[in-house]
Amino acid sequence: QVQLVQSGAEVKKPGASVKVSCKASGYTFTSYDINWVRQATGQGLEWMGWMNPNSGNTGYAQKFQGRVTMTRNTSISTAYMELSSLRSEDTAVYYCARAAAAGSFFDYWGQGTLVTVSS
C-alpha cells in the first residue's frame, strides 16, 4: 500500500533552517510528483511547492521563493523539503503529498511534521 512517512517533530530558533524528509513506499517513487503543504495551528492549508522525483525539477510558491528547497534521493525513495531563515510564522505542520502530475490532486499524504520556531 502507498505510504508517505515523514520525519519527526523539530524545534528551531528563528533564523535557523529545517529539513523535513518524506519516505515513499508502495509505488514507484519517480512516477509521481511530491508536493509540500503546510498548516499553521487552527488555520487552513497552504501549498508550498512541488518536485518531480524523476527529473528533480521543482516549482515553488512565490511566497517561499528563495527560502525553500525541495530535493530527493531516489535510491531511498525519499523527498526532502528545506526551509531556511525560519521565523515564528513558520510554526506549522508540514505535509508531503503525492500528485499524479503537475496540476493534479493530492491522493496520498504523509502524517505531517510539526515544526516549531521559537527562541
Place this chain on the structure above:
Amino acid sequence: DIQMTQSPSSLSASVGDRVTITCRASQSISSSLNWYQQKPGKAPKLLIYAASTLQSGVPSRFSGSGSGTDFTLTISSLQPEDSATYYCQQSYSIPTFGQGTKVEIK
C-alpha cells in the same frame, strides 16, 4: 493566484441530514476542483477529484458537482464519522485551497 472561497465556514447538522458545502473560484477553473476531508490531528484525505469523481474507497454518500467557478460538495446522509473540516482545492493553476468548512454533528 486563484482565490477559493468556501461557504459556510461552519455548520451543524443532524445525523441523516443532507449537507451541502459551496466553493467558488475567483476565475474559471473548468473542472479542476478537488475536495478533501480533514479530521483533527490527521492529514487531509482526498474525497473527490475533477469536481465529481469519487476517490476509491470513499463512501457514495459523498458527491461533487460544478464547473467553471461554482462547485458543491454534498453529503447525502450525514454520519457521525463525517464530523471534520472540508477543504476545496483548485488544480487549474498554482494550487490554492479554500479556507475550510467545519462540519459538526448536532
